[in-house]
Amino acid sequence: MGRAYDYLIVGSGLSGAVFAQEAARRGKRCLVLEKRDHIGGNVYTEELAGVTVHRYGAHIFHTDSERVWRYVNSRTACNRFVNSPLAYYRGKLYSLPFSMHTFYQLWGITRPAEARAKLAAETAPYRGREAANLEEQALRMVGPALYETLIKGYTEKQWGRPCRELPAGIIKRLPVRFTFDSNYYTSRYQGIPEAGYTALVAKLLEGAEVRLGSDFLADRAGYRALAGRTVYTGTVDSYFGYAYGPLAYRSLRFVTEVVDEADYQGVAVMNYPDLDAAYTRVIEHKHFAAGRQEKTVVTREYPQAWEAGLEPYYPVNDEANVARYRRYAAEAVDGVLFLGRLARYAYLDMDQAIGAALEAADREFGA
Secondary structure, eight states, X not given: OOOSEEEEEEOOSHHHHHHHHHHXXXXXXXXXXXXXXXXXXXXXXXXXXXXXXXXXXXXXEEESOXXXXXXXXXXXXXXXXXXXXXXXXXXXXXXXXXXXXXXXXXXXXXXXXXXXXXXXXXXXXXXXXXOOSHHHHHHHHHHHHHIIIIIHHHHHHHHSSOGGGXXXXXXXXXXXXXXXXXXXXXXXXXXXXXXXXXHHHXXXXXXXXXXXXXXXXXXXXXXXXXXXXXXXXXXXXXXXXXXXXXXXXXXXXXXXXXXXXXXXXXXXXXXXXXXXXXXXXXXXXXXXXXXXXXXXXXXXXXXXXXXXXXXXXXXOOSHHHHHHHHHHHTOOOTTEEEOSHHHHTSOOOHHHHHHHHHHHHXXXXXX
């Protein structure tokens, strides 16, 4: 007797949904299992008080890949949102990423040459040796004033440990500019789906059967028997029964409220690097779409340690966890394709997840 499906796809986030779309349009029968009660994984959006809310934190789409941009926009229209976040620290506002706006707000500097000279003086005592941790890397890049004001507290809240205990690589891509450009990303294409990410994922899942509230790991043998091939986008350590020990993650707790005013903070994302605030940032969702609703919706993000039952958001890519992941990655499983940020133990931007899924489909079916 033949199998009911060609592909069993575990997870309905972007990675699983893109692969499902590519398989379905090639005539493949796909069953998508989703453990949650909704599709979309962490990019899930929902309506609240007339505002499209990013339930699991801000998701701002940006990419330099023309293929990925066209792929998304062929299925949903994206707006022209540009991320220009601010940071609130001890009663003052600072622009992010670090730019001439930030240097003016901190030091009163108005010219790029002055800013370069100031940063050179700030970082001079810390240059000349390889950074052993995040704190040393930050001091080498921007010096103590910017580090203490805008990096240290936010980072330690985010990762739950002192910056001196975090790997330097976390901060090596920190943008530092000598222009008055407040666009956080330099990507060629930027925007957010006008109808929300859930609508995008629903479009991607057309042609596939989707079962919500279905835990693959609760009956992996039974589910795998339904299809010839499996695409797994869950946590890689759980797939292998934690044979080499659990991988470490950081999780988040979201507190969302409807505020009875038209505008709460005037910007989509406000960071809070001060340790006096337990949350790392406040998201005002209506600004993702230039909303004019009479009420607004805000979400505070509280980082927390990950434990069983919580959602894993950020892999802790220190030496021990990377080594552990490599042992899992070396375990080949016939008929199983591991895809996505959890299965690859990597923090992927949305365009990277989509691009990787498209490339996997190219290899599977031919470009």
